[in-house]
Amino acid sequence: MPEQKQSKVFSLPKKGQRNRCKTGIDTLDAILNGGIPRGNTVLVTGSCGTGKTTTSLEFLVHGALYGENCLFISVTEASEKLLANLIPYEFFDESLLKRGKLIFIDMPAIYERLGLQKSEFSFEEIDLLVNAIGDIVKELKIKRLVIDSVTSVCFQLKTEEKIRDFILKLGKKLSDLGCTSLLVSEILPSDARYSTYGVEEAIADGIILMGNYERRGDLLRTLQVVKMRGTTHSRAKYVLDLTPIGVLLVPMLKGGGD
Amino acid sequence: MGVVEKVFESLKEIPESSVIALEANSDAYFDVIRAITEKISIYKNLDVIYINSTLPANSIISVMDLLDIKRDNIYFVDCGSSVLLTQQTKNGHVLFVESPTMLENIMLKVEFLLRKLDRKKGKLVFLDSINSLAIHNSLSILSEFMHILFNNMRSKGAYTVVLSIKEQSSDDISRALTMVCDEKIDVKEEW
Numbered sequence: 001m002p003e004q005k006q007s008k009v010f011s012l013p014k015k016g017q018r019n020r021c022k023t024g025i026d027t028l029d030a031i032l033n034g035g036i037p038r039g040n041t042v043l044v045t046g047s048c049g050t051g052k053t054t055t056s057l058e059f060l061v062h063g064a065l066y067g068e069n070c071l072f073i074s075v076t077e078a079s080e081k082l083l084a085n086l087i088p089y090e091f092f093d094e095s096l097l098k099r100g101k102l103i104f105i106d107m108p109a110i111y112e113r114l115g116l117q118k119s120e121f122s123f124e125e126i127d128l129l130v131n132a133i134g135d136i137v138k139e140l141k142i143k144r145l146v147i148d149s150v151t152s153v154c155f156q157l158k159t160e161e162k163i164r165d166f167i168l169k170l171g172k173k174l175s176d177l178g179c180t181s182l183l184v185s186e187i188l189p190s191d192a193r194y195s196t197y198g199v200e201e202a203i204a205d206g207i208i209l210m211g212n213y214e215r216r217g218d219l220l221r222t223l224q225v226v227k228m229r230g231t232t233h234s235r236a237k238y239v240l241d242l243t244p245i246g247v248l249l250v251p252m253l254k255g256g257g258d
Numbered sequence: 259m260g261v262v263e264k265v266f267e268s269l270k271e272i273p274e275s276s277v278i279a280l281e282a283n284s285d286a287y288f289d290v291i292r293a294i295t296e297k298i299s300i301y302k303n304l305d306v307i308y309i310n311s312t313l314p315a316n317s318i319i320s321v322m323d324l325l326d327i328k329r330d331n332i333y334f335v336d337c338g339s340s341v342l343l344t345q346q347t348k349n350g351h352v353l354f355v356e357s358p359t360m361l362e363n364i365m366l367k368v369e370f371l372l373r374k375l376d377r378k379k380g381k382l383v384f385l386d387s388i389n390s391l392a393i394h395n396s397l398s399i400l401s402e403f404m405h406i407l408f409n410n411m412r413s414k415g416a417y418t419v420v421l422s423i424k425e426q427s428s429d430d431i432s433r434a435l436t437m438v439c440d441e442k443i444d445v446k447e448e449w
């Protein structure tokens with residue numbers, strides 16, 4: 001038996017490029033050389049109103065259109081409100097909801113089912129939560145997951161050790177299940193870090209940073225892939241537009257540094 | 259032959275993916291617009307993406323209506339209107355860019371139109387004009403903008419025409435155009 005165990009531990013990934021999870025946002029896939037490496041846990045981080053929720057939703061809708069089961073776990077906003085935001089999209093197809101390709105679950109409902117009501121979770125409760133999310137992903141055969149936002153979950157974890165524990169275990173579980181995940185993270189514009197607690201960013205496989213950039217009085221929405229394990233990628237800043245046909249991106253001009 | 263025909267003649271044989279600079283006097287302004295929006299677009303059966311920063315789109319539309327130019331295939335990326343002052347009428351043919359300094363947003367609107375419009379139909383991007391954009395932007399950022407935008411158009415097989423008004427131009431602007439265009443056409447009154 002130990003032999004079998006060993007061979008599993010040391011089994012190498014298949015040769016060549018890791019299988020990609022196409023975001024369906026063309027320019028972002030080009031930036032990522034084909035998409036997010038499957039199974040990665042990616043932090044989508046930025047200050048408020050930078051387009052994190054919209055971009056994450058689009059990632060799921062495209063996945064559902066490709067035939068993958070997609071799950072949005074909403075922590076702060078009600079699912080109905082998010083759904084209303086999807087309707088104007090020209091590529092959105094309501095049958096994705098009926099066919100169970102695109103699923104919305106409110107995190108408070110999960111807390112309630114698990115009996116998590118305290119303002120601070122214990123390590124055991126973190127395990128409970130991670131397992132519950134894992135079970136849902138497994139049961140519904142979810143290939144793409146968004147948690148919006150993971151920062152709100154972290155509020156209930158309080159300490160760095162617990163946040164590290166939560167993200168590590170969750171990332172491991174999701175990756176084992178072959179699920180590519182976006183964890184939305186909220187930061188203040190002034191933050192030097194990519195995540196509120198500073199630990200999420202070190203553990204995540206990838207970081208997509210969204211921001212507002214002011215240039216001579218004009219405010220631009222920007223997106224930058226800061227890190228992505230398992231692929232080469234551009235680290236340049238892009239300017240973003242949220243449109244009825246989805247997120248559009250163009251390179252940010254440098255203008256000789258003015 | 260008038261200016262309209264001359265411009266048309268000099269443009270009608272250009273191959274796909276060409277980037278052409280038209281250097282013209284301000285007197286020839288409306289003739290150039292006519293040659294592009296009417297003559298060339300009909301001859302080659304193109305959708306025209308008209309980036310205007312010299313005049314507001316509404317003014318250009320009024321002139322086109324006066325000249326009886328059909329506008330069904332003309333789409334404006336308007337950075338010549340003060341957004342606060344115009345009541346933006348819901349019009350699929352005019353997309354507003356808040357300010358001529360938001361060059362990335364011009365690229366984004368062009369990208370939007372390229373995706374939105376019939377992909378099988380050819381496209382011509384008309385930039386009117388480099389001089390009015392140069393009032394609001396440094397030449398280095400403007401060159402970078404043109405380089406990225408024009409290469410994107412090239413890769414999609416679209417035609418690109420940049421207008422430069424001689425009276426408002428400079429050696430620097432002319433050199434910048436040489437860098438990013440395949441050909442310069444001097445629009446003379448007495449061709």
Ligand SMILES: Nc1ncnc2c1ncn2[C@@H]1O[C@H](COP(=O)(O)OP(=O)(O)OP(=O)(O)O)[C@@H](O)[C@H]1O
Nearest residue numbers: 046047048049050051052053054055186242243244
């Ligand atoms: N299709 C769209 N077209 C134009 N604007 C949009 C579109 N979708 C969203 N927006 C605008 O973009 C803004 C930001 O979107 P979004 O909610 O995705 O950002 P966020 O980073 O998740 O913000 P928050 O931190 O508040 O959760 C919204 O205020 C909305 O007005």
Ligand SMILES: [Mg+2]
Nearest residue numbers: 052053054148
């Ligand atoms: Mg949000």
